[in-house]
Amino acid sequence: MQVKIRKEIIKTELLIIGGGIAGLQAAITAGQEGTSVIVAEKADTRRSGSGANGNDHYMCYIPECHGDDFKRVISEINEGMEGGPWQDQIMLRKMMKRSYGIIQKWESYGIDMRPTGKWVFEGHAMPGRQRYHLKYDGQNQKAVLTQKALENGAQIMNKVFINEVLVNEEGRAVGAIGFSLAEDDSEVIIFQAKAVLLATAQAMRMYPHGNPTFIFNTHSCPAAAGGAAIGYRAGARLVNLDVPYIHAGVKGFARSGKATWIGVLSDIHGKPVGPFLTKPNRETGDAMMDIWPGIFGERLDNGTGPTYMNCTELSEEDLKYQEKAFESEGIDSITEYCEQRGIDLRKSMIEFGTYDYSLAQRGIDINLDGMTTVQGLYAAGICCGNVRGNITNASVWGDVVGEHSSEYVKQVEEFDISEHPLIKEKIDFYMELMTKKIGAHWLEVNSTLQRIMNDYVGLKVRSETLLTAGIKYLADLKRYSVSELKCENSHELMRTLEVLDLIDLAEAVALTAKNRQETRGNHKRVDFTYTNPLLNDKFQTIEKTKDGIKMAFRDKEK
Numbered sequence: 001m002q003v004k005i006r007k008e009i010i011k012t013e014l015l016i017i018g019g020g021i022a023g024l025q026a027a028i029t030a031g032q033e034g035t036s037v038i039v040a041e042k043a044d045t046r047r048s049g050s051g052a053n054g055n056d057h058y059m060c061y062i063p064e065c066h067g068d069d070f071k072r073v074i075s076e077i078n079e080g081m082e083g084g085p086w087q088d089q090i091m092l093r094k095m096m097k098r099s100y101g102i103i104q105k106w107e108s109y110g111i112d113m114r115p116t117g118k119w120v121f122e123g124h125a126m127p128g129r130q131r132y133h134l135k136y137d138g139q140n141q142k143a144v145l146t147q148k149a150l151e152n153g154a155q156i157m158n159k160v161f162i163n164e165v166l167v168n169e170e171g172r173a174v175g176a177i178g179f180s181l182a183e184d185d186s187e188v189i190i191f192q193a194k195a196v197l198l199a200t201a202q203a204m205r206m207y208p209h210g211n212p213t214f215i216f217n218t219h220s221c222p223a224a225a226g227g228a229a230i231g232y233r234a235g236a237r238l239v240n241l242d243v244p245y246i247h248a249g250v251k252g253f254a255r256s257g258k259a260t261w262i263g264v265l266s267d268i269h270g271k272p273v274g275p276f277l278t279k280p281n282r283e284t285g286d287a288m289m290d291i292w293p294g295i296f297g298e299r300l301d302n303g304t305g306p307t308y309m310n311c312t313e314l315s316e317e318d319l320k321y322q323e324k325a326f327e328s329e330g331i332d333s334i335t336e337y338c339e340q341r342g343i344d345l346r347k348s349m350i351e352f353g354t355y356d357y358s359l360a361q362r363g364i365d366i367n368l369d370g371m372t373t374v375q376g377l378y379a380a381g382i383c384c385g386n387v388r389g390n391i392t393n394a395s396v397w398g399d400v401v402g403e404h405s406s407e408y409v410k411q412v413e414e415f416d417i418s419e420h421p422l423i424k425e426k427i428d429f430y431m432e433l434m435t436k437k438i439g440a441h442w443l444e445v446n447s448t449l450q451r452i453m454n455d456y457v458g459l460k461v462r463s464e465t466l467l468t469a470g471i472k473y474l475a476d477l478k479r480y481s482v483s484e485l486k487c488e489n490s491h492e493l494m495r496t497l498e499v500l501d502l503i504d505l506a507e508a509v510a511l512t513a514k515n516r517q518e519t520r521g522n523h524k525r526v527d528f529t530y531t532n533p534l535l536n537d538k539f540q541t542i543e544k545t546k547d548g549i550k551m552a553f554r555d556k557e558k
Helices: 021-032 068-077 091-111 141-151 228-233 297-299 315-330 333-341 390-408 420-433 442-456 466-482 488-517
Strands: 003-007 010-017 037-041 057-059 133-135 155-158 160-167 175-181 186-198 243-248 264-266 307-310 349-357 377-379 537-543 546-555
Touching: 003 420, 010 175, 010 466, 021 037, 021 141, 021 186, 021 390, 037 160, 037 186, 037 420, 057 091, 057 155, 057 390, 091 141, 091 390, 141 155, 141 160, 160 186, 160 228, 160 349, 160 420, 160 488, 175 420, 175 488, 186 228, 186 390, 186 420, 228 488, 228 537, 243 420, 297 349, 315 333, 377 390, 442 466, 442 488, 466 488, 488 546
Parallel strands: 003 186, 010 037, 010 186, 037 155, 186 377
Antiparallel strands: 057 133, 160 175, 175 186, 243 349, 264 307, 307 349, 537 546
8 A cells, every 4th residue: 555645735723633522622612713723533523532422421610509619619529530639729620610611602502411401410429518510411412512613614624643743943833744544545644733732532452451352342432542642752741641540330341431320339249338328329329439440340359349330229210310311421332232131220230340541631731721831732631631520621621722722823923844854754654554565463562562561560560670671561562563563554554553652652651650669549569568748749740852751740730
């Protein structure tokens, strides 16, 4: 296969890489500000990203529901899944203050934020605390946001994969390199832009998961494969890669909406395993999954498991309500599976499990405007490492970037990228991959990467010796991959570059894990079993500089 090159350079003021929730919201807001916008999405924005199938919980602060004591709001959110230590509090406060505005916008777009006709808050809640997760129907959210972006002038380029951001000598983001996936032959496309937004979601497929034979059966979008590496190579600072993020849901199922379930976590005898619930509670759900997401794996390891979601005491009304919520969340395949297998959730418990490590909300370090440490390069959504909030994060920071980038592009001059040296370098590399007659397949590399990460940069045990070996093996894998990989078509070229992105991020994970000489959260060092109090108010960062890779501990922004 040959690589074609589109002769014309495509120019825009704001280039958005990724057409998920963050990318589309940024496109809408920037378009309303009169900014020219291109959204480049490797799939189709109508059904792509982590919110492709829908959502049914939106964390928010609505004053008429939650009152004026904003300090209490932040304090209670910090007790739950979307709070805690792994974000800058200044970012959390801004996100929550802007959340109601997004809800009002989404209602005006045509997304049903009040399926029952009123504000309803359920799930991800502690007993006795206010609830902040709005129950909404997000089945149509991607189609609605796509249409709204188009109405506001955005140009959406589906089936376009972007792999590299262009930065000029001043250190400013000025464009990107990608290629079309519409045909088997790849066509390289060069973009020139005054600002670039990375809205590339998290990094799946770095670690093995519950069904390792089926590498794409993941709990989040499997095509989300390390887009933060694009920012990393461009010089953007990354944060919080070293402390693993884990999730939970139905064992063996991909993406199973833990807060959508109304039941009680129980042992094999139906006895609750946590202190919060003895009976199903639609309003709070079982908080154990948020407080202790590792419960399922740990109970298997110590022999007290398995652990089940027990819905046997649900009323018929609550069961129907739960099934409707599955549709809103885009997980109604669970209902279909139960029907096909004759499983009655009011008679049979269903086993839950811990999903393996992903880089959800571990990644790019952004400021209050959504800009990275590279001028003109923005990021939004769960590829960011210093703010949490899932869909709230994506929509709010997409909105913030849409506003701020529209001001920014008016202040900078257009930069001619036609002679940028990275363009030729990347085209030559793509050409080499596509014309090589004998070589390795990307799946071989991806499975090897997962094995290295599981064995040497794992979730259960980390040490100086294991991490040192892992870093060495990752460097070997990268070197072998670059020299030996080959591609048959544009789809394989995309998957190959995704795996190389994953290796870049995996190296950053391993390096920062080695540098963190303590045990903290899911980062468990057997050679440093204590938690260092001097690091309680700090985040670890990593970035590529002209002098090499730099790691540091920065203060949390309070």
